[in-house]
Amino acid sequence: MTKIEHIGIAVKSIETSNLLFEKLFGAPAYKQEEVASEGVKTSFFKNGPNKIELLEATNPDSPIAKFIEKKGEGIHHIAFDVEDIIAEIKRLQAEGFVLLNEVPKKGADNKLVAFLHPKSTNGVLIELCQEIE
Numbered sequence: 001m002t003k004i005e006h007i008g009i010a011v012k013s014i015e016t017s018n019l020l021f022e023k024l025f026g027a028p029a030y031k032q033e034e035v036a037s038e039g040v041k042t043s044f045f046k047n048g049p050n051k052i053e054l055l056e057a058t059n060p061d062s063p064i065a066k067f068i069e070k071k072g073e074g075i076h077h078i079a080f081d082v083e084d085i086i087a088e089i090k091r092l093q094a095e096g097f098v099l100l101n102e103v104p105k106k107g108a109d110n111k112l113v114a115f116l117h118p119k120s121t122n123g124v125l126i127e128l129c130q131e132i133e
Contacts (some may be wrong), residue, residue: 009054009076011055014042021052031043100115
């Protein structure tokens with residue numbers, strides 16, 4: 001893992017939250033997209049070298065909808081940049097971590113992604129991200 005890639009925040013309304021984060025950072029989101037396979041709309045903000053991803057559920061069965069139902073709005077995951085996501089998945093499995101995705105999938109912001117189960121990471125959902133070339 002080379003750096004924190006972004007912090008994901010679950011929100012009820014991406015439109016309302018975009019306005020809040022625009023005020024907070026003094027700049028608009030640099031990218032918005034929908035990831036239909038995950039049932040989510042995303043919005044990305046930069047703050048210096050750091051990125052924040054806002055996530056709004058697009059259907060009631062999506063992981064974000066279930067998260068908000070259980071815990072409310074707030075930090076959903078921390079994503080780490082990796083150079084070789086396949087090698088990192090194998091390394092983490094060998095270390096005893098439980099993966100939600102043993103095979104990476106296409107995520108937002110031109111990334112391949114895989115998630116570690118929070119039960120194996122002190123209650124924090126960890127995302128691995130590799131730039132798609």
